[in-house]
Amino acid sequence: MAKIQSYCEAGVSMQQVWVEGGLTLCFYFTLVPCVLLALSFLFGTLLCLFYSRYGTEMEPKFIPRSGLYRLQVVLSVLLALHAPGWAVYRVSQGGDQPGYVVLYGCLSTLGWICAVGLLRLERKRVLVRDRTRGHSVVLLLYWAVAFAAENLAFISWMSPQWWWALETPNQQVEFAFWLLRYFCSGLLFILGLKAPGLPRRPYMLMINEDERDVEHSAQPLLGDSSENQSTWKDFGKKVRLLIPYMWPKGNAILQLLVVLCLGLLGAERAINVFVPIYYKNIVNQLTDGSSWKTLAFTVCIYALLKFLQGGGAGASGFVSNMRSFLWIRVQQYTNRVVQVRLFGHLHALSLRWHLGRRTGDVLRSIDRGTSSINSLLSYIVFSIFPTIADIVIAIIYFISYFNAWFGLIVFVCMTLYLTLTIIITEWRTKYRRDMNIQDNNAKSKAVDSLLNFETVKYYNAESYEVNRFEDAILKYQVSEWKTNASLAFLNQTQNLIIGAGLLAGSLLCAYFVTEGKFKVGDYVLFGTYIIQLYTPLNWFGTYYRMIQNSFIDMESMFKLFTEEEEVKDDVNAGSLYYRQGKVEFENVFFSYSQGKEILKDVSFTALPGQTVALVGQSGSGKSTIIRLLFRFYDVQGGCIKIDSQDISKVKQSSLRAHIGVVPQDTVLFNDNIRDNIRYGRVTASDLEVEEAAIAADIHDKIMTFPEGYETQVGERGLKLSGGEKQRVAIARTILKAPQIILLDEFYLYTQIDLICS
The missing domain is CATH 3.40.50.300 (P-loop containing nucleotide triphosphate hydrolases)
Structure with missing residues (x-):
């Protein structure tokens, strides 16, 4: 049974902050929970008072549904359970345990419980003011301090009191506890900057907009998305639309090609592992003085692997080129099916939709959407998944062949790289989406102007049209500059993380070589493998951006796919049986828009062989009657008959024939x-x-x-x-x-x- 003999370890007091090249555990595990509890309890209490006095309950429809918010709650609860779990583990080890263990377990649990309470409070209530910056300062400061506190452990790198040596099981468990705290608190801080569970716009503004007349909130034709909406919204729905194009149904040859391409993809992953291993063997055999026969065999194997792999990451190797060659037919199939299906869908839409469309807008959406599907499939199947697989294989290999430190370095760098790439790219989404909108506007103006060339000449408006087009191009270039500038910022961030990881790993590996624990070939292995791994990782940001851009480019096309046919054949519709050609309008009512009736109780009969003329002023509904007879629209009252057959009960193709x-x-x-x-x-x-x-x-x-x-x-x-x-x-x-x-x-x-x- 463990006993609490004193507050700190033997020979250590609270006044000692720095001992043996690091912070004392007593000082660290006392300071951190006290500061965090003070932040969450004292300032949190004041925040609760403000919310109760000056705040109001948010309507549920304005609270965004977010899986990331649930992740925030789960991480906070996990950290609240982590503290007593760590204390229980320390006590279960037996022997004399210091008192700060119990203090840390109690105060940290209370602090994180308060943080969970504040998180839920901010989601339910809102201060009556314009809130556009996400979480309150209290919560953001709490998460920032929690994450910064875990980073303080790095300054005690050389201290034997801490767990960095990983020599004993106890140190390894302590390290696992710290790793859990580090990544949970870091992820909470990053998610806190995004505030996924809170509305991104001022609450009062959303209420006012909700109360406006629906007539003033009509949606644009192709549904321009909100600039703050994530491109991963409705990801499952988008993937379900793509699934029919991923697998060539009914074509055994193309299906075989897909299987072969996936097999070659797996072969590339194995080759990427063996290339640095054989390179290491060559270096070791050269330094160890191995025989020429053995060395030549190893060199030949290495050359063969490099031939199969190509330039470092398999970008131009034999296997990659063969996979790209086999994928051409599959890609052509996908492109053809998408375009044909979309073209047929557009022809099936109602006349009302076609009268309201903008030709240039639709053509640009189709062009970008169909081309982006091919890019999306290629990037996901042949870039993203292989890169993630290479990262997992590398972490496992470094842990098993070297030690946990190298796996940790790779894991930390990869996690930071991928996390920051996703966050910054999501932030850049609004610029890319706005650039697409401005591009559509520019091309639509050009198409409309050229289609109406004769009208432009009639009114001598060439200069006006050129100026309109130039203004649209200038707006597009402003959005384009923002997109490219944010891309440069992302690239610099990625380079910084990659450089830091390469430096840390190379220094550690070189240190082990000087200590005699590693051979020179091991250093070569690490350098070759890590650079080989960083090459596709450096492209990972590009792949992710391309995937996101493809989703953005496909949004308008998906909107076209979701457009419903206004006029549909009845389930049991048959062919029109033509006998004499008697046309009857019986008490027909019709209006294009609510409140403006075009036809009101119209009735007439055109007998076989009879010529009937409809005379009236412009806009009286003469052309509307023709469109109704062709069934471009359905009547809203009464019926139209041909030879006593209601045209709404027969097939449209048969009627129009x-x-x-x-x-x-x-x-x-x-x-x-x-x-x-x-x-x-x-x-x-x-x-x-x-x-x-x-x-x-x-x-x-x-x-x-x-x-x-x-x-x-x-x-x-x-x-x-x-x-x-x-x-x-x-x-x-x-x-x-x-x-x-x-x-x-x-x-x-x-x-x-x-x-x-």
Whole structure:
């Protein structure tokens, strides 16, 4: 049974701070819990009084759900349990135990319990003021002092009173306790700077915005994300969308290629381990005077491994090149499937969505999104996972072959590197996202201006359009500068961590060589392995940024995938059975937006063989009736029937196959006249196309063109006049040969042509 003989160890008093090259344990384990408890209890009490008097309860809907917040709570509770656990361990060792062990266990537990209470208090209540900086000063100071206190242990590196020697089981257990405290307190401090469990915007501002009329908070077309939203939000949902593209379903050859690529990836990991080992063997055999036969064999093996590995990290070796070659087909499959699926999805969306879209915005989103999927898969499968595997293998190897110190150095450096990389990259997200928005705006302005080239010329607005485009480019370049500047800061941080880890490990290894514990080859092994490990790690930040950028680039594309079809076929929809072509509108109600009714209780009948004209002023709903008959929209009241069949109960493709239309605004494809007419029935022969043109009274006009039917009509048919475009549309409709024909303001261009002639 352990006994408490005195407060400090024998021969040590509280007045002694520095003994045998380090802090005394009595002083350290007394000072730290007292300071932390004073911070959490005294200042925490004052903070609680302020919250109770000047604060208010936050509404649950404004409290962000965060897994990182739960991690904060778990780490705090773990540290609260750690203190009594350490005290119980010390007492269980038997013998005389100093009194500071019990003091530390009690005070540290109380301090961390208070910290957990403050953490939960800040999540539930808020001071009625603009809070945009996360946690209170009390909590941030508490976590900072706790982490700094654990770093004080490093200044006692040479003291035999501390556990750094790791020679006895007791020292190893003490070291494990300290390691747990160090990483938990450090992670808490880092998470505290982010404050994941607290709203990032002023609470009163969120309340005021919530009370605004929903009419003033409409979302943009492609859903620009909040600049503070993490790109890893809805990560599982994004991955589920990617899974169908990761595995080539139904293609055995491509599946075999995927398996081969993964096998080569595992071979690269093994090669990366053996390269520095054989390099070490060469150095040792040279210094030990081994025979030429043995040395030559080792050199040949090393050369073969280097050939397979390539430049240090396998970036250009035989195995890596073979894997890249085999992956080409898989990558092409993924790119093709994504683009085809997205293209089909866009055509399935409603007319309402297409009328509201911005062409340049959509095209940029599709372009960046499809290309980013390939990058994402390559970086995750062939860069991130292998790098993490190399780190784990290296830590295990250094611990088993050298000692725990080298594993600790690698672990600390890797942890700091990855943690800071993720934190800084997450911080940079808002700049990258804003840069994408400005890029979309610039390209949209350019596309809109070029598509409306004729209008620009009509109003002599070339200078205006150029200035608008230049302003958009300037805004883009401001965001681009912020993105590149933050990238430079990240690179410098990464270089500092890598350099510090390499220096610490090299000095320690060189020290063991001078002491005779290691051979020269062991130092070469460490240097070769650590540099080989740092090479992909140095790229890890780039890989992570690329993955994050890919997620950002895919956000707009994912938004397109989540757009729902407004008009869908009924589950039991059948084909339209055409008999005579009787069209009936029965008490039809329709409005494009709530509060502005376009059609109100409209009823009429078009009998078979009858021509019905709808006459009214602009905006009265004539074109709307045509769109409803084509079922571009669903009616909001009443029904539309063809031969007594409700068109909402039949398939859209079947319905539209029986209807032809000459639209009010005829838009042609940037192709030749023949193919534009043939679009009415893509299987039609050249003779049938010309017969349709003769029927539309456009054939003679086409033959006057130098290239005849091969004449290119230009973007949206701008090379043709309005009347010529409409006659091409008439020929296209004649070629389709529908049973029901709709003419939207058909006589407008015809009469103008007659007047001009």
